[in-house]
Amino acid sequence: MVQEHVIGEIQDVREDGRVIIMAGLPDLDRALLRQYSKVEVILPDGRKISCTQRRKVYALLGEIAEYVDGIRNADTIEEQKRLLKMEFMLKRMESAERRMFSLSDCDMSTAREFITYLIDFIIANDIPTRVPLIDNCDDIAAYMYACTMHRKCAVCGKAADIHHCEGSRIGAGVDRDKVHQLGREILPLCRVHHTELHAMPESEFMKKYHLQKVRLDEALCKRLKLRR
Structure with a gap:
C-alpha cells in the first residue's frame, strides 16, 4: 500500500535510460525511521483528453x-x-x-x-x-482481445467462431482438440463475417473492418478451452 505521494522532477537522463530524480520528503523524521530504500515512479502522461x-x-x-x-x-x-x-x-x-x-x-x-x-x-x-x-475504440488491440475472450464478433458483436489466420491455420482432417493453439493468431468472427472473410483475401477483409489479429495466450486458451 502506498503510504506517501511525492512529486519530483527529473534532473538528468543517462544514455542507458536511467534517470536522476530530485524529490522532497514531506516528513524527514518518518523517512529516516522507516528507512525507505525503494520508491515507485509513475510518469504522468502530460497530454489532456482529446x-x-x-x-x-x-x-x-x-x-x-x-x-x-x-x-x-x-x-x-x-x-x-x-x-x-x-x-x-x-x-x-x-x-x-x-x-x-x-x-x-x-x-x-x-x-x-x-x-x-x-x-x-x-x-x-x-x-x-x-x-x-x-x-x-481507442485501443483496437484491447478491443480485439476482449471480443475473443467473450467470443463476440469483432465486426458486429454477435456470437463468434474462432478464425485461424494465415500462418496459423489448422489443416483439413486434423483433430483441432489435439492441436496446440498457444501463440496462434486468430480473429473472432460471427458466421456471416467469417463467410465474408473466406470470400476475399484476409488482408483485404482486415483493412475493410480495421481489425487486428489476436495472438492466443494462456488466458485465452483456457477461456476458449483450446489446447495449449
Missing part, C-alpha cells in the same frame, strides 16, 4: 445508460458515469494512481484506459449498441 476521446466516452456511457436504465438522457448518463468511474478506479487503476479524475481535463492515457474499460463492460454484459463498438 475531444474525440471525450465523445467516445459519452457515446459508450449513453449505450450503457440506455440498456441499464431504459432511457438515454443527461441524468442516466451522469449516473452511469459516476458509478463506472468509481468501478474503474477500484478495478483498473494502480493503487498509486487511484484518485478521482474528470473527463474535462484528465490525461489521454487515463481516457484511453477508461474507454477500454467501458468497452469491456459492454462486451462482458452483452449490451447492444446502436453504433459498432469498434467505431468508439
